[in-house]
Amino acid sequence: MPIDFLDELQWRGLLHQCTDEQALRAHLADPQSNPRSAYTGFDPTADSLTIGNLVPIMLLVHFARAGHTPIVVMGGGTGLIGDPSGKSAERQLQTEETVRGFVDAQRPIYENVFRGAAAYGDAQIPSPRILNNLDWLAKLGFVEVLRDVGKHFSVNMMIQKDSVRDRLHEREQGISYTEFSYMILQSYDFWRLYEHEGVTLQAGGSDQWGNIVAGADLIRRNIAAFGASEDHQPDAFGLTVPLVTKTDGGKFGKTESGAIWLTANRTSPYAYHQFWLNTSDDDVVRFLKIFTLLPKDEIDRLTDEVQTNPGAREAQKTLAHHATALLHGEDEAVACERAAKALFSGEIADLPEATLRAVLAEVPSSDHSVASLEGDGVATLDLLIETGLASSKRQAREFLAAGSISINGRKLDGEANLGSSDLLHGSLIAIRRGKKAWHLTHWS
RNA sequence: GGGCGUGUACCCAAGUGGACAAAGGGGGCAGACUGUAAAUCUGCUGGCAUCGCCUUCGGGGGUUCGAAUCCCUCCGCGCCCA
Incomplete structure (x- = not known):
């Protein structure tokens, strides 16, 4: 029994706002015979995404769980332009190679999350379709855009948009024609997907509301201009997820x-x-x-x-x-x-070597000469500095005096020298400062 | 261009010739308590060294037994006038 999409979003706190909720509910009511398609766009601004981006991805997962078809649109094209939403300054333009690299690096994230969702128990959910808007945006002609798309956009409306208005009135940072046009491109995406892929819903973060509504608007105007649609309702909806916050006021993520x-x-x-x-x-x-x-x-x-x-x-x-x-x-x-x-x-001394190495794999490590452990051995004082756990001898002494240092899980009180008898599995010594700072030393 | 200010440690900020490695606060680190939390309490927060020494108060130069503090000069920042 698939979930009800909107109900699910609601109790999970994933629904920020949407266009015409009643109509949307009716639109999505029958996934069996009338599966719908929704998309969310992600502009590649880095070679990865942050957990803030996970929220709209989760929304697509729920869409899939409800029996509909999710589509991820990677902004290989829009990423070349730069979304002014929520940005106080003009972006640095990225080269095409860079953006392509970002797209390739981000693609597995969507696949991983959907695979994880399927593994969790929703085996019936499909993988999302992953598209790249560069595939169609790159082919657009300037004249064509101005005639077919631009005609439907009122500059009066576009300059009302918060992100644009702020930049217009902020004398320090204006806005280029490039970024000003971003809304048109994203709207075109929606229209394009509506036409060619049957997409009727666009979702995104709350800062995308303006762009999403503009897209739905474009679809409505195009339907009016070109006739089309059998029923008179423009089947294009928008929906946003809330910005995730922390109760203490700190920045989430x-x-x-x-x-x-x-x-x-x-x-x-x-x-x-x-x-x-x-x-x-x-x-x-x-x-x-x-x-x-x-x-x-x-x-x-x-x-x-x-x-x-x-x-x-x-x-x-x-x-x-x-x-x-x-x-x-x-x-x-x-x-x-x-x-x-x-x-x-701190109980690591009894772990098998393979487990120990796996556990400490992400901890900083350094290599040392095993010969130095002979004789008097190595002073922990010096080792703390070499490993970066202390920034000076004075500080290292402080840690030792305070009992902050553990060797292989055994608390050290006062200064001491380490010898070959301290080696775990013949080649490792794990040093811990406080509760969380670990350092693994290799001796060979 | 003129006037008045201002620059101190990771940040804010006291200090206006010796008692200054420099008050206080924030932040950070560690310890205690706890739930790997929050709050609280304690210690540390330039470096090296067992009384001590060395390097720091925007940069450079000077006065002095002695300078964060006085003088000269340059640089940065702020406000006002042009």
């Missing part, structure tokens, strides 16, 4: 060390898992709804757990597991949990 990305080369699965695990009690239920596919009764149960037994952090653990599994796969999620357990308990 950012840590001290930077943004949380959706590819392992930028944010390791372990760091990703830790990010979710550290969600505050105030946010965890909302995030469970948005970033996992857990059913309502399970989330209700976890909501109670947060209330009655917050110390167990079952909700955070569940969130971390499912969010990690969704993106990186179940195996990675399990590995992250195992690594977290070992690293936080």
